Amino acid sequence: MSYSEGRSQHSFIYTFRGTMCYSFIDPANSNIMASAGQLVFLPSGTRHTSAYLDAENEVGIAQFDTIDGELPYYLSAPTLITFDHAEEIFSSLRTDLKAGAGENPMYYFYRLYELLWHLSRKIQNIPYKFKKLQPALKEMNMHYADRRKISDYADMTGLSEPGFRRLFTEYTGLSPIDYRNRIRLQEAKKLLRSGEYPIDEAAEAVGFTNLSFFCRSYKRLFGHSPGKEK
Template sequence: MNKATLKEARIHGNARYPISIYPIVCPPDEPLLDLHWHDEMELLLVTAGQAVFRVDATDYEVAAGEAIFVASGDLHSGSVLGSEPCSFIAVVFHPELLGSGAIDLTLEHYIQPIVQKKRIAPVHLTHAVPHAAELLTLLETLIELNVQKPPVYELTTRGMLLLIMAKLYMLTEGPAPAQRQRSTDDYRIERLKSVLHYMHEHFSEPIKLSQLAGLVSMSEAYFCRFFKEITAKSPMEYLNQYRMQQAAILLRETDKKMMEVALDVGFNNLSYFIEVFKEHYGNTPAAYRRKGPVD
């Protein structure tokens, strides 16, 4: 199985300071966060509005002031909840930032068990739980620190991340009583990643359900149930959503004609392309292009 399936290609920070802060603002009629995964851990703090984040096969409704924790390798995506725009700030960091390059006691006892999922950290973090509330306060301070960049902010950031991980460790369950179930879930996610990778690589080509099911040696009926259980969409719904996202990029960033855009994202029927695009974005492709990029 190709471990690189659907892996995000973006480099977060750099080798000497592997952390990045991403502020995101999204209107309700556009995808908030595309389905992806990466080796880094991530904390997503909602700052305005509400969102639904899906981590592996579970949905979490997250309000302003709350956050989610995404472990290394977890599939995750998000959508705006409600009719108002949603804003969030993503803090993406590699576990290497927490250590000195050698496995010391703190890494061995507290960090590695979370990275390796021997202790299971909660995903949804709210102020209702004391350790989570303290973590959220630290997270807000860490974000501000990396925006302002005062003297020695890198060293302070590393210290604050260790404090955040300490709070997270206090919230973990372990040794995980459902380790066998977790292994089964991880295997299922890996199989799904291979299918998603194929979709992303071949979305401009005709793709049949039988092709996708064959990638993971499943019957079409079982594959549809398997796919929807994890993504909450049918395979074709997901494929069309991804195609429309690519079409939206082409409409914003190129002056290609509508038929060219349709063909580039796998549609040879312009009327059907317009119909599907309108279902996803609430506007025709032409109206979407006129509206211009979202500030």
């Protein structure tokens, strides 16, 4: 299945049976192989193809939007997630929907917040070596437009710059620059969709100084030029 424009909503995809392969058009994202019992998160607009690799496959999908478009930093890119409560939540979701629970819209909120709560608990229990990255991740997410050097972020963690780069990529799957640029592009998309910002002002507002680079990066991530958001 091909999603050349990405899904219109954020998606949690749980593999009940079989194996799924997710291939991404953006070269910054590595392919993801999800086996039974694993959960994949795809931000809205993630251009990808998905393929069933086994004879028998079954997945469950939970899609959602956010009012302000904000997501926690650990859901800023396609992510493979393994945690104990995923099977329980998606199995209950499947059973309850068959029993008619979907007639009450609050049921979806309940299950979604339950899933996000367990994910946040899992993140709080990340290995100690990755906890060192939290000050830098928080700074990037809150002040993404700042033109900080990578060495500045490394100083926040007490790591050398090469050590910071290695650990950051191991944790997020992206380089620090690619991670920050992804946040900037996602924020620029919100500004453009508001209709209040021309392309050059939206690019500058989120921290890009080179308009050509902004437009190329935007198209690579979202599959279309920023002008098509209008």
